[in-house]
Amino acid sequence: MSASTTSKKYNIWIWILSIVIPVAVAVLFTIRIPNVERLGFLPPIYATINGLTAILLIISVIQIKKGNRRAHELLMKTCIVLSVLFLLMYVAYHMTSDSTSYGGEGFIKYIYFFILISHILLSITVIPFVLITYVRAITSNFEAHKKIARITFPIWLYVAVTGVIVYIMISPYY
Template identity: 65%
Template sequence: MENISLEQKFSKLIIAVSILIPVVVAILFGVKLKDFGYNVEPLSFLPPIYATTNGITAIVLIGAVIAIKNGKRKLHERLMTSAIALSVAFLVMYVAYHMTSDSTKFGGEGTIRYVYFFILITHIVLSIAIIPMVLITYVRALSQKFDTHKKIAKITFPIWLYVAVTGVVVYLMISPYYV
């Protein structure tokens, strides 16, 4: 029997998840439950919660890097698993909010409008790109391939941190315009 690595076993799943999540989110982003006859209240309380979740994710990511630099591998592992769980929680709340509420338009004008859209667009693009990177990084750690894990983690970490922090920034910039 051929010896297949954990990374090879998960490669197709990583590809599938990396494609499915953005596609499903894009589809669900356009779905409004009220259009299907569901009488649901808008979940307007969620944006500050999912923005806070992004902020906590950023703190957990930084804590995980500090932990591993101090040789605390088990703590690092728990923190990284928590960061993934927080990101999943964010995604669920984000989709739930958009399925029950109309999108909020940014009302700023002038230069701040360009700054907002630059941050928003880079946040969205990198949030899609980070999915396979996080999954590959995580599987390499599970496989105990720490040399290749460390190489990709050096790229994954700053991108994931940027996505988490800009999620908070986008919320803070658009929050005055929530109805």
């Protein structure tokens, strides 16, 4: 298979996943599983996963700057797995629990909603960036990988960190 054919195959999957994942999450948010115990123990777990992802993203960048490609690769694959685990837990929680309303008032409420909305929008936006960055690495297109990684990294880091912040801000209202 030529590099062009391989690239096109990956691009199709990137587009499909970048559309299907957010749509599936939105649809699953409308579904409540009846007669299932609320999975209220999940939010601190998936917030911790977000925090761990943020830390590993930073360590991964440090490793590649040191020239340790193998550690970088392993850390990035771990970050992808953690992000998938986060998403599965997040959806499972919301399929068994009603959404929690933020109870803060005044200026802090606007800060919370700004962080929450930017987190949600960027968590959707980061999907194709992560996939493209990953594909460029596994196809050994390292120059293109580095270019897009400079965009992907801060977005993914922001999503991971703000996931923790959103959890901390809403946790008193669970």
